[in-house]
Amino acid sequence: MTSTIEAVAALVGDAKRIVVFTGAGISAESGIPTFRDPLTGIWARHDPEKLETASAFREDAALVWGWYLWRRVQVAQAAPNAAHQAIAQLARTREVTVVTQNIDDLHERAGSADVIHLHGSLAQPKCFACHRTPAALFFEEPIASEGLRIEPPRCPRCNGKLRPGVVWFGEDLPAVAWKRSVLAARDCDVLLSIGTSGVVFPAAEIPIMALHAGAYVVHINPAQVAQPSSRELCLIGRATEHVPALVSLMMLTDMLPS
Incomplete structure (x- = not known):
């Protein structure tokens, strides 16, 4: 009897176009806290959702800028994990588009190229007034x-x-990132949704679009986040366990004589 991961490996192996859609869960396995994790230091008394608004920046720009610099420290201290690395490995043998809700650079540091950041990136600031992106970085403090x-x-x-x-x-x-993500979702054969609960919209519409366009959608998450069906499968567990195992199994299948 074929296991779920074997079935997924077969789907990925046969796919011409793959979308990898990632959320906070994959970065959490590198030690980057999610919104559900307790904050420490001066941030323990702050609500992240209240810091991540334009009104908060208007009221106290120093507090918000300091918060994001602190988050950059966390990202700098983290390293891409086995799931990030397996995704980059997959892209060396298949046509893969990585769409992430994360604002870190762990996919890029693992070797993935041209990552679509739906929620922007910590790597580059922009002007609050004119919205331009400066050529130089300003994160040296x-x-x-x-x-x-x-x-x-x-x-x-x-x-x-x-x-x-x-x-x-x-x-x-961001309009360009959203358009590219939608086009990729509607044109893929398989979408791997990794470490995302599917509750943050409109980003959560990406797997739904892929499913409605006829693709297979595979969720990899510690908890059940979707009802499995003939085109929607779930691998329940850690991304650092399932994604490398999936890619290794697919590579092994590629090496077998047809």
């Missing part, structure tokens, strides 16, 4: 591990305050 309040640098063009280049609550997703 030394940051204590517990975090600090720091005034943001100024835009070299208009002197407005620089803000993190991420999507805050109440903001639209």
